[in-house]
Amino acid sequence: MKICYLIIKKPLLLNPTTRLISITDTHNSRLSEVRNYNSTHSIMKKTEEKTTEKLLREKDQLKIKVLELEKKLAERTSELQNARNELETFTYSVSHDLRAPLRAIMGFSEIISERYLNSFNEEAIQYFNFIREASENLGSLIDDLLKLSRLLQFKQKKELVDIEIIVNNVLKNLSEEIKEQKATIKLPEYIPSCKTSRFLLEQILHNLLHNALIYHKMDENPVVDISLKKDRKNITVAVKDNGIGIPEMFHEKIFNVFQRLHSQEEFPGTGIGLAIVKKAVEKLEGEVFVSSQPGFGATFTVILPIKNSNDGLE
Amino acid sequence: MKRPANILLVEDNKMDVALTLDAFREARLENKIQLAANGQEALDYVFGHSKFSDRQKYPIPDIILLDLKLPGISGLDVLREIKNTNLVKRIPVIVLTSSREEGDRAMSYDLGANSYLVKPISFSGFIDVVRKISDYWFSLNVEPPR
Numbered sequence: 001m002k003i004c005y006l007i008i009k010k011p012l013l014l015n016p017t018t019r020l021i022s023i024t025d026t027h028n029s030r031l032s033e034v035r036n037y038n039s040t041h042s043i044m045k046k047t048e049e050k051t052t053e054k055l056l057r058e059k060d061q062l063k064i065k066v067l068e069l070e071k072k073l074a075e076r077t078s079e080l081q082n083a084r085n086e087l088e089t090f091t092y093s094v095s096h097d098l099r100a101p102l103r104a105i106m107g108f109s110e111i112i113s114e115r116y117l118n119s120f121n122e123e124a125i126q127y128f129n130f131i132r133e134a135s136e137n138l139g140s141l142i143d144d145l146l147k148l149s150r151l152l153q154f155k156q157k158k159e160l161v162d163i164e165i166i167v168n169n170v171l172k173n174l175s176e177e178i179k180e181q182k183a184t185i186k187l188p189e190y191i192p193s194c195k196t197s198r199f200l201l202e203q204i205l206h207n208l209l210h211n212a213l214i215y216h217k218m219d220e221n222p223v224v225d226i227s228l229k230k231d232r233k234n235i236t237v238a239v240k241d242n243g244i245g246i247p248e249m250f251h252e253k254i255f256n257v258f259q260r261l262h263s264q265e266e267f268p269g270t271g272i273g274l275a276i277v278k279k280a281v282e283k284l285e286g287e288v289f290v291s292s293q294p295g296f297g298a299t300f301t302v303i304l305p306i307k308n309s310n311d312g313l314e
Numbered sequence: 315m316k317r318p319a320n321i322l323l324v325e326d327n328k329m330d331v332a333l334t335l336d337a338f339r340e341a342r343l344e345n346k347i348q349l350a351a352n353g354q355e356a357l358d359y360v361f362g363h364s365k366f367s368d369r370q371k372y373p374i375p376d377i378i379l380l381d382l383k384l385p386g387i388s389g390l391d392v393l394r395e396i397k398n399t400n401l402v403k404r405i406p407v408i409v410l411t412s413s414r415e416e417g418d419r420a421m422s423y424d425l426g427a428n429s430y431l432v433k434p435i436s437f438s439g440f441i442d443v444v445r446k447i448s449d450y451w452f453s454l455n456v457e458p459p460r
Contacts (some may be wrong), residue, residue: 096412100327100329100412101329101413102435103329103412103435104333106435107436152435222426
Protein backbone atom coordinates (compact mmCIF):
# COMPACT_ATOMS: atom_id res chain seq x y z
CA MET A 1 0.00 0.00 0.00
CA LYS A 2 2.71 2.42 1.01
CA ILE A 3 4.60 1.86 -2.30
CA CYS A 4 1.69 2.64 -4.56
CA TYR A 5 1.02 5.73 -2.67
CA LEU A 6 4.57 7.02 -3.14
CA ILE A 7 4.70 6.36 -6.88
CA ILE A 8 1.54 8.10 -7.67
CA LYS A 9 2.24 11.02 -5.49
CA LYS A 10 5.70 11.84 -6.92
CA PRO A 11 5.60 14.90 -9.23
CA LEU A 12 6.56 13.70 -12.76
CA LEU A 13 7.96 16.77 -14.42
CA LEU A 14 11.50 15.54 -15.56
CA ASN A 15 12.30 13.72 -18.86
CA PRO A 16 11.10 10.11 -19.10
CA THR A 17 14.56 8.39 -18.58
CA THR A 18 15.48 10.47 -15.59
CA ARG A 19 12.01 10.02 -14.44
CA LEU A 20 12.31 6.25 -14.75
CA ILE A 21 15.69 6.18 -12.93
CA SER A 22 14.39 8.43 -10.32
CA ILE A 23 11.31 6.30 -9.90
CA THR A 24 13.38 3.07 -9.83
CA ASP A 25 15.77 4.58 -7.31
CA THR A 26 13.05 5.75 -5.13
CA HIS A 27 11.35 2.44 -5.57
CA ASN A 28 14.48 0.49 -4.57
CA SER A 29 15.25 2.65 -1.64
CA ARG A 30 11.65 2.39 -0.49
CA LEU A 31 11.76 -1.32 -1.05
CA SER A 32 14.82 -1.73 1.15
CA GLU A 33 13.18 0.49 3.69
CA VAL A 34 10.20 -1.73 3.59
CA ARG A 35 12.39 -4.83 3.87
CA ASN A 36 14.21 -3.30 6.78
CA TYR A 37 10.96 -2.34 8.24
CA ASN A 38 9.59 -5.79 7.71
CA SER A 39 12.55 -7.49 9.33
CA THR A 40 12.54 -5.07 12.25
CA HIS A 41 8.85 -5.46 12.38
CA SER A 42 9.06 -9.23 12.47
CA ILE A 43 11.63 -9.08 15.27
CA MET A 44 9.48 -6.59 17.10
CA LYS A 45 6.48 -8.70 16.40
CA LYS A 46 8.20 -11.76 17.82
CA THR A 47 9.28 -9.86 20.91
CA GLU A 48 5.84 -8.42 21.15
CA GLU A 49 4.28 -11.86 20.82
CA LYS A 50 6.57 -13.15 23.52
CA THR A 51 5.73 -10.23 25.78
CA THR A 52 2.04 -10.61 25.04
CA GLU A 53 2.24 -14.31 25.79
CA LYS A 54 4.01 -13.58 29.05
CA LEU A 55 1.53 -10.88 29.92
CA LEU A 56 -1.36 -13.17 29.11
CA ARG A 57 0.13 -15.87 31.29
CA GLU A 58 0.57 -13.39 34.11
CA LYS A 59 -2.93 -12.10 33.56
CA ASP A 60 -4.30 -15.62 33.80
CA GLN A 61 -2.32 -16.21 36.97
CA LEU A 62 -3.63 -12.96 38.41
CA LYS A 63 -7.15 -13.91 37.41
CA ILE A 64 -6.78 -17.19 39.27
CA LYS A 65 -5.43 -15.38 42.30
CA VAL A 66 -8.28 -12.86 42.21
CA LEU A 67 -10.77 -15.68 41.91
CA GLU A 68 -9.18 -17.47 44.84
CA LEU A 69 -9.30 -14.29 46.93
CA GLU A 70 -12.86 -13.63 45.90
CA LYS A 71 -13.80 -17.14 46.88
CA LYS A 72 -12.11 -16.74 50.26
CA LEU A 73 -13.83 -13.40 50.77
CA ALA A 74 -17.20 -14.91 49.87
CA GLU A 75 -16.58 -17.76 52.31
CA ARG A 76 -15.64 -15.31 55.05
CA THR A 77 -18.66 -13.14 54.34
CA SER A 78 -21.00 -16.09 54.44
CA GLU A 79 -19.36 -17.34 57.66
CA LEU A 80 -19.86 -13.92 59.23
CA GLN A 81 -23.41 -13.73 57.94
CA ASN A 82 -24.13 -17.17 59.41
CA ALA A 83 -22.63 -16.21 62.75
CA ARG A 84 -24.70 -13.05 62.75
CA ASN A 85 -27.89 -14.88 61.83
CA GLU A 86 -27.19 -17.45 64.52
CA LEU A 87 -26.66 -14.71 67.10
CA GLU A 88 -29.86 -12.96 66.09
CA THR A 89 -31.87 -16.18 66.20
CA PHE A 90 -30.22 -16.94 69.55
CA THR A 91 -31.24 -13.54 70.96
CA TYR A 92 -34.75 -14.10 69.71
CA SER A 93 -35.16 -17.58 71.14
CA VAL A 94 -33.49 -16.71 74.45
CA SER A 95 -35.72 -13.70 75.03
CA HIS A 96 -38.57 -15.89 73.94
CA ASP A 97 -37.77 -18.78 76.24
CA LEU A 98 -37.44 -16.37 79.16
CA ARG A 99 -41.15 -15.70 78.84
CA ALA A 100 -42.21 -19.16 79.99
CA PRO A 101 -40.65 -19.00 83.50
CA LEU A 102 -41.68 -15.37 83.76
CA ARG A 103 -45.27 -16.32 83.03
CA ALA A 104 -45.12 -18.78 85.91
CA ILE A 105 -43.62 -16.22 88.32
CA MET A 106 -46.11 -13.52 87.37
CA GLY A 107 -49.09 -15.83 87.10
CA PHE A 108 -48.64 -17.54 90.45
CA SER A 109 -47.77 -14.33 92.28
CA GLU A 110 -50.95 -12.83 90.87
CA ILE A 111 -52.93 -15.80 92.20
CA ILE A 112 -51.23 -15.62 95.61
CA SER A 113 -51.78 -11.89 95.93
CA GLU A 114 -55.47 -12.29 95.12
CA ARG A 115 -56.16 -15.27 97.36
CA TYR A 116 -53.67 -15.24 100.22
CA LEU A 117 -52.21 -11.77 100.65
CA ASN A 118 -54.33 -10.98 103.74
CA SER A 119 -52.78 -13.90 105.58
CA PHE A 120 -49.27 -12.38 105.08
CA ASN A 121 -47.59 -10.14 107.64
CA GLU A 122 -46.21 -6.73 106.68
CA GLU A 123 -42.72 -7.94 105.83
CA ALA A 124 -44.02 -10.80 103.71
CA ILE A 125 -46.26 -8.39 101.82
CA GLN A 126 -43.33 -6.05 101.16
CA TYR A 127 -41.06 -8.84 99.94
CA PHE A 128 -43.82 -10.32 97.89
CA ASN A 129 -44.43 -6.97 96.21
CA PHE A 130 -40.70 -6.83 95.42
CA ILE A 131 -41.06 -10.12 93.58
CA ARG A 132 -43.98 -8.79 91.58
CA GLU A 133 -42.21 -5.53 90.77
CA ALA A 134 -39.04 -7.35 89.72
CA SER A 135 -40.96 -9.73 87.52
CA GLU A 136 -42.69 -6.80 85.84
CA ASN A 137 -39.29 -5.19 85.16
CA LEU A 138 -38.07 -8.49 83.77
CA GLY A 139 -41.14 -8.52 81.57
CA SER A 140 -40.38 -5.13 80.03
CA LEU A 141 -36.76 -6.14 79.59
CA ILE A 142 -37.76 -9.26 77.68
CA ASP A 143 -40.27 -7.29 75.61
CA ASP A 144 -37.62 -4.73 74.67
CA LEU A 145 -35.05 -7.42 73.88
CA LEU A 146 -37.56 -9.10 71.61
CA LYS A 147 -38.24 -5.76 69.93
CA LEU A 148 -34.53 -5.23 69.37
CA SER A 149 -33.94 -8.70 67.98
CA ARG A 150 -37.00 -8.43 65.76
CA LEU A 151 -35.53 -5.17 64.49
CA LEU A 152 -32.19 -6.87 63.74
CA GLN A 153 -33.95 -9.55 61.72
CA PHE A 154 -36.30 -7.09 60.06
CA LYS A 155 -36.05 -6.99 56.27
CA GLN A 156 -36.96 -3.43 55.50
CA LYS A 157 -39.50 -2.59 52.89
CA LYS A 158 -39.61 1.02 51.79
CA GLU A 159 -42.95 2.43 50.86
CA LEU A 160 -44.52 5.82 50.55
CA VAL A 161 -45.37 6.64 54.13
CA ASP A 162 -47.68 9.31 55.44
CA ILE A 163 -45.64 10.41 58.45
CA GLU A 164 -48.67 12.07 60.00
CA ILE A 165 -50.33 8.67 60.39
CA ILE A 166 -47.19 7.28 62.04
CA VAL A 167 -46.99 10.24 64.42
CA ASN A 168 -50.65 9.77 65.35
CA ASN A 169 -50.11 6.04 65.93
CA VAL A 170 -47.17 6.74 68.20
CA LEU A 171 -49.12 9.37 70.13
CA LYS A 172 -52.02 6.94 70.51
CA ASN A 173 -49.72 4.21 71.86
CA LEU A 174 -48.22 6.66 74.34
CA SER A 175 -51.52 8.34 75.28
CA GLU A 176 -51.48 6.84 78.78
CA GLU A 177 -48.01 8.21 79.54
CA ILE A 178 -48.89 11.58 78.01
CA LYS A 179 -51.95 11.83 80.24
CA GLU A 180 -50.12 10.59 83.32
CA GLN A 181 -47.26 13.10 82.91
CA LYS A 182 -49.62 15.93 81.93
CA ALA A 183 -47.38 16.43 78.93
CA THR A 184 -47.75 18.95 76.12
CA ILE A 185 -46.84 17.68 72.66
CA LYS A 186 -46.21 20.27 69.98
CA LEU A 187 -46.51 19.14 66.39
CA PRO A 188 -45.57 20.98 63.20
CA GLU A 189 -48.48 22.32 61.14
CA TYR A 190 -47.46 20.41 58.06
CA ILE A 191 -46.19 16.84 58.26
CA PRO A 192 -44.69 15.55 55.01
CA SER A 193 -44.91 12.12 53.42
CA CYS A 194 -41.83 10.27 52.31
CA LYS A 195 -40.58 6.96 51.10
CA THR A 196 -39.24 5.02 54.07
CA SER A 197 -39.95 2.01 56.27
CA ARG A 198 -43.15 2.46 58.26
CA PHE A 199 -42.04 -0.01 60.97
CA LEU A 200 -38.59 1.50 61.49
CA LEU A 201 -39.80 5.09 61.54
CA GLU A 202 -42.46 4.17 64.08
CA GLN A 203 -39.84 2.52 66.29
CA ILE A 204 -37.65 5.63 66.10
CA LEU A 205 -40.43 8.08 66.93
CA HIS A 206 -41.93 5.90 69.66
CA ASN A 207 -38.68 5.53 71.57
CA LEU A 208 -37.61 9.16 71.25
CA LEU A 209 -41.01 10.39 72.38
CA HIS A 210 -41.18 7.84 75.18
CA ASN A 211 -37.83 9.02 76.52
CA ALA A 212 -38.89 12.66 76.27
CA LEU A 213 -41.90 11.82 78.46
CA ILE A 214 -40.00 9.72 81.00
CA TYR A 215 -36.91 11.85 81.68
CA HIS A 216 -38.68 14.98 82.83
CA LYS A 217 -37.88 17.28 85.74
CA MET A 218 -39.66 16.57 89.01
CA ASP A 219 -41.24 20.02 89.18
CA GLU A 220 -42.07 20.51 85.52
CA ASN A 221 -44.49 18.79 83.18
CA PRO A 222 -42.92 17.54 79.97
CA VAL A 223 -43.19 19.77 76.91
CA VAL A 224 -42.13 17.92 73.79
CA ASP A 225 -41.60 19.72 70.51
CA ILE A 226 -41.55 17.49 67.44
CA SER A 227 -40.28 19.00 64.20
CA LEU A 228 -40.26 17.35 60.80
CA LYS A 229 -38.57 18.82 57.77
CA LYS A 230 -38.15 17.43 54.31
CA ASP A 231 -35.85 18.70 51.59
CA ARG A 232 -34.66 17.10 48.36
CA LYS A 233 -32.13 14.85 50.06
CA ASN A 234 -33.26 14.20 53.61
CA ILE A 235 -36.05 14.05 56.06
CA THR A 236 -35.04 15.52 59.41
CA VAL A 237 -36.91 14.64 62.56
CA ALA A 238 -36.12 16.42 65.80
CA VAL A 239 -37.63 15.65 69.19
CA LYS A 240 -36.94 18.40 71.72
CA ASP A 241 -37.85 18.13 75.38
CA ASN A 242 -37.58 20.27 78.51
CA GLY A 243 -36.34 17.35 80.61
CA ILE A 244 -33.33 16.70 82.81
CA GLY A 245 -30.84 16.70 79.95
CA ILE A 246 -27.78 14.53 79.36
CA PRO A 247 -24.13 15.34 80.22
CA GLU A 248 -21.96 15.62 77.12
CA MET A 249 -19.72 12.69 78.11
CA PHE A 250 -22.71 10.37 77.61
CA HIS A 251 -23.93 11.73 74.29
CA GLU A 252 -22.56 8.74 72.37
CA LYS A 253 -22.77 6.08 75.05
CA ILE A 254 -26.52 6.42 75.55
CA PHE A 255 -27.09 4.71 72.20
CA ASN A 256 -25.47 1.47 73.45
CA VAL A 257 -27.63 -1.46 74.53
CA PHE A 258 -28.27 -1.57 78.31
CA GLN A 259 -26.57 1.79 78.82
CA ARG A 260 -28.49 3.59 81.54
CA LEU A 261 -27.68 6.79 83.41
CA HIS A 262 -30.24 6.44 86.20
CA SER A 263 -31.48 3.85 88.65
CA GLN A 264 -34.77 2.05 88.22
CA GLU A 265 -36.17 4.10 91.14
CA GLU A 266 -35.26 7.47 89.60
CA PHE A 267 -36.45 6.67 86.09
CA PRO A 268 -37.75 3.25 85.08
CA GLY A 269 -36.33 1.82 81.86
CA THR A 270 -34.49 -1.06 80.24
CA GLY A 271 -31.64 0.72 78.45
CA ILE A 272 -32.74 -0.61 75.09
CA GLY A 273 -34.86 2.24 73.67
CA LEU A 274 -32.07 4.34 72.17
CA ALA A 275 -30.27 1.22 70.93
CA ILE A 276 -33.43 0.45 68.98
CA VAL A 277 -33.45 4.02 67.63
CA LYS A 278 -29.81 3.72 66.57
CA LYS A 279 -30.31 0.35 64.86
CA ALA A 280 -33.42 1.54 63.05
CA VAL A 281 -31.63 4.70 61.87
CA GLU A 282 -28.67 2.62 60.69
CA LYS A 283 -30.99 0.35 58.74
CA LEU A 284 -32.32 3.44 56.97
CA GLU A 285 -28.74 4.64 56.33
CA GLY A 286 -29.31 7.79 58.32
CA GLU A 287 -27.77 9.34 61.41
CA VAL A 288 -28.93 10.25 64.87
CA PHE A 289 -27.36 12.53 67.44
CA VAL A 290 -28.27 14.40 70.57
CA SER A 291 -27.57 17.93 71.69
CA SER A 292 -28.18 18.54 75.36
CA GLN A 293 -26.93 20.07 78.57
CA PRO A 294 -27.87 18.81 82.02
CA GLY A 295 -30.86 20.79 83.25
CA PHE A 296 -31.73 22.25 79.87
CA GLY A 297 -33.58 19.48 78.07
CA ALA A 298 -32.38 17.44 75.12
CA THR A 299 -32.92 17.47 71.38
CA PHE A 300 -32.59 14.24 69.46
CA THR A 301 -32.14 14.76 65.73
CA VAL A 302 -32.59 12.03 63.16
CA ILE A 303 -31.57 12.63 59.55
CA LEU A 304 -32.79 10.06 57.05
CA PRO A 305 -31.79 10.18 53.39
CA ILE A 306 -34.65 9.89 50.92
CA LYS A 307 -33.72 8.27 47.66
CA ASN A 308 -35.73 8.52 44.42
CA SER A 309 -38.79 9.68 46.24
CA ASN A 310 -40.60 9.94 42.92
CA ASP A 311 -40.02 6.32 41.97
CA GLY A 312 -42.62 3.64 42.31
CA LEU A 313 -42.60 1.52 45.45
CA GLU A 314 -39.65 -0.77 45.93
CA MET B 315 -77.85 -27.78 77.82
CA LYS B 316 -75.28 -29.95 76.12
CA ARG B 317 -72.53 -31.63 78.13
CA PRO B 318 -69.33 -29.62 78.72
CA ALA B 319 -66.78 -30.24 75.98
CA ASN B 320 -63.93 -32.68 76.59
CA ILE B 321 -60.61 -30.95 76.25
CA LEU B 322 -57.23 -32.45 75.58
CA LEU B 323 -54.52 -30.12 76.87
CA VAL B 324 -51.14 -30.89 75.30
CA GLU B 325 -48.58 -29.09 77.45
CA ASP B 326 -45.20 -30.16 78.81
CA ASN B 327 -44.66 -27.29 81.23
CA LYS B 328 -46.29 -28.27 84.54
CA MET B 329 -46.58 -24.63 85.59
CA ASP B 330 -48.45 -23.72 82.43
CA VAL B 331 -50.66 -26.75 83.04
CA ALA B 332 -51.42 -25.50 86.57
CA LEU B 333 -52.11 -21.98 85.32
CA THR B 334 -54.45 -23.27 82.59
CA LEU B 335 -56.36 -25.57 84.96
CA ASP B 336 -56.62 -22.80 87.55
CA ALA B 337 -57.85 -20.39 84.90
CA PHE B 338 -60.60 -22.85 83.90
CA ARG B 339 -61.65 -23.14 87.59
CA GLU B 340 -61.48 -19.37 88.04
CA ALA B 341 -63.64 -18.88 84.93
CA ARG B 342 -66.08 -21.44 86.44
CA LEU B 343 -65.89 -23.74 83.45
CA GLU B 344 -66.72 -27.35 84.08
CA ASN B 345 -64.97 -28.92 81.14
CA LYS B 346 -63.26 -32.24 81.62
CA ILE B 347 -59.61 -31.60 80.86
CA GLN B 348 -57.29 -34.47 79.93
CA LEU B 349 -53.56 -33.98 79.92
CA ALA B 350 -50.81 -35.05 77.55
CA ALA B 351 -47.33 -34.00 78.63
CA ASN B 352 -45.57 -34.49 75.28
CA GLY B 353 -46.15 -35.10 71.60
CA GLN B 354 -46.11 -38.89 71.86
CA GLU B 355 -48.69 -38.86 74.65
CA ALA B 356 -50.85 -36.49 72.62
CA LEU B 357 -50.85 -38.84 69.62
CA ASP B 358 -51.41 -41.90 71.87
CA TYR B 359 -54.38 -40.17 73.44
CA VAL B 360 -55.94 -39.02 70.16
CA PHE B 361 -55.57 -42.46 68.57
CA GLY B 362 -56.46 -44.35 71.76
CA HIS B 363 -53.14 -46.17 71.95
CA SER B 364 -51.22 -47.70 74.87
CA LYS B 365 -52.29 -46.29 78.23
CA PHE B 366 -55.13 -44.28 76.66
CA SER B 367 -56.89 -47.23 74.98
CA ASP B 368 -59.84 -47.13 77.41
CA ARG B 369 -62.22 -44.75 75.59
CA GLN B 370 -64.61 -44.69 78.58
CA LYS B 371 -61.90 -43.21 80.71
CA TYR B 372 -60.20 -41.26 77.91
CA PRO B 373 -62.91 -40.11 75.51
CA ILE B 374 -62.08 -38.67 72.08
CA PRO B 375 -61.57 -34.95 72.74
CA ASP B 376 -64.03 -32.37 71.39
CA ILE B 377 -61.23 -29.88 71.16
CA ILE B 378 -57.44 -29.92 71.51
CA LEU B 379 -55.33 -27.17 73.09
CA LEU B 380 -51.87 -27.67 71.67
CA ASP B 381 -48.58 -26.19 72.80
CA LEU B 382 -46.00 -26.02 70.01
CA LYS B 383 -42.74 -26.30 71.90
CA LEU B 384 -42.77 -29.89 73.12
CA PRO B 385 -39.81 -32.18 73.78
CA GLY B 386 -39.28 -34.84 71.08
CA ILE B 387 -42.32 -34.94 68.82
CA SER B 388 -43.19 -31.27 68.44
CA GLY B 389 -46.60 -29.65 68.52
CA LEU B 390 -46.40 -29.12 64.76
CA ASP B 391 -45.71 -32.87 64.27
CA VAL B 392 -48.77 -33.68 66.39
CA LEU B 393 -50.86 -31.23 64.37
CA ARG B 394 -49.68 -32.71 61.07
CA GLU B 395 -50.47 -36.25 62.20
CA ILE B 396 -53.95 -35.33 63.43
CA LYS B 397 -54.88 -33.33 60.34
CA ASN B 398 -53.66 -36.14 58.06
CA THR B 399 -55.78 -38.83 59.69
CA ASN B 400 -59.37 -39.14 58.52
CA LEU B 401 -60.89 -40.28 61.82
CA VAL B 402 -59.64 -37.34 63.85
CA LYS B 403 -58.86 -34.56 61.42
CA ARG B 404 -62.09 -32.68 62.14
CA ILE B 405 -61.32 -32.21 65.82
CA PRO B 406 -60.70 -28.47 66.23
CA VAL B 407 -57.09 -27.86 67.23
CA ILE B 408 -56.29 -24.59 68.97
CA VAL B 409 -52.60 -23.82 69.06
CA LEU B 410 -51.78 -22.25 72.44
CA THR B 411 -48.17 -21.14 72.47
CA SER B 412 -45.89 -18.35 73.61
CA SER B 413 -44.44 -18.03 70.12
CA ARG B 414 -45.43 -15.16 67.86
CA GLU B 415 -42.84 -16.24 65.31
CA GLU B 416 -43.93 -15.92 61.72
CA GLY B 417 -42.66 -19.40 60.88
CA ASP B 418 -44.70 -21.03 63.65
CA ARG B 419 -47.84 -19.15 62.67
CA ALA B 420 -47.42 -19.99 58.99
CA MET B 421 -46.73 -23.69 59.63
CA SER B 422 -49.62 -24.02 62.07
CA TYR B 423 -52.18 -22.64 59.67
CA ASP B 424 -50.66 -24.51 56.74
CA LEU B 425 -51.03 -27.76 58.64
CA GLY B 426 -54.66 -27.00 59.40
CA ALA B 427 -54.76 -25.42 62.85
CA ASN B 428 -58.26 -24.10 63.57
CA SER B 429 -57.03 -21.23 65.72
CA TYR B 430 -53.76 -19.77 66.94
CA LEU B 431 -53.59 -18.16 70.38
CA VAL B 432 -50.62 -16.63 72.17
CA LYS B 433 -50.31 -17.40 75.89
CA PRO B 434 -50.75 -14.21 77.87
CA ILE B 435 -48.11 -13.26 80.40
CA SER B 436 -50.50 -12.51 83.27
CA PHE B 437 -52.93 -14.80 85.05
CA SER B 438 -55.89 -12.48 84.47
CA GLY B 439 -54.98 -12.65 80.80
CA PHE B 440 -55.11 -16.45 81.03
CA ILE B 441 -58.59 -16.38 82.55
CA ASP B 442 -59.70 -14.08 79.76
CA VAL B 443 -58.32 -16.39 77.07
CA VAL B 444 -59.99 -19.45 78.62
CA ARG B 445 -63.34 -17.61 78.84
CA LYS B 446 -63.15 -16.54 75.23
CA ILE B 447 -62.24 -20.06 74.10
CA SER B 448 -65.28 -21.32 75.94
CA ASP B 449 -67.61 -18.61 74.60
CA TYR B 450 -66.55 -19.19 71.04
CA TRP B 451 -65.63 -22.85 70.69
CA PHE B 452 -68.01 -24.41 73.24
CA SER B 453 -71.10 -22.32 72.58
CA LEU B 454 -71.04 -20.25 69.40
CA ASN B 455 -69.17 -22.64 67.16
CA VAL B 456 -71.17 -25.57 65.74
CA GLU B 457 -69.18 -28.75 66.23
CA PRO B 458 -68.11 -30.95 63.32
CA PRO B 459 -70.04 -34.23 62.79
CA ARG B 460 -68.35 -37.29 64.25
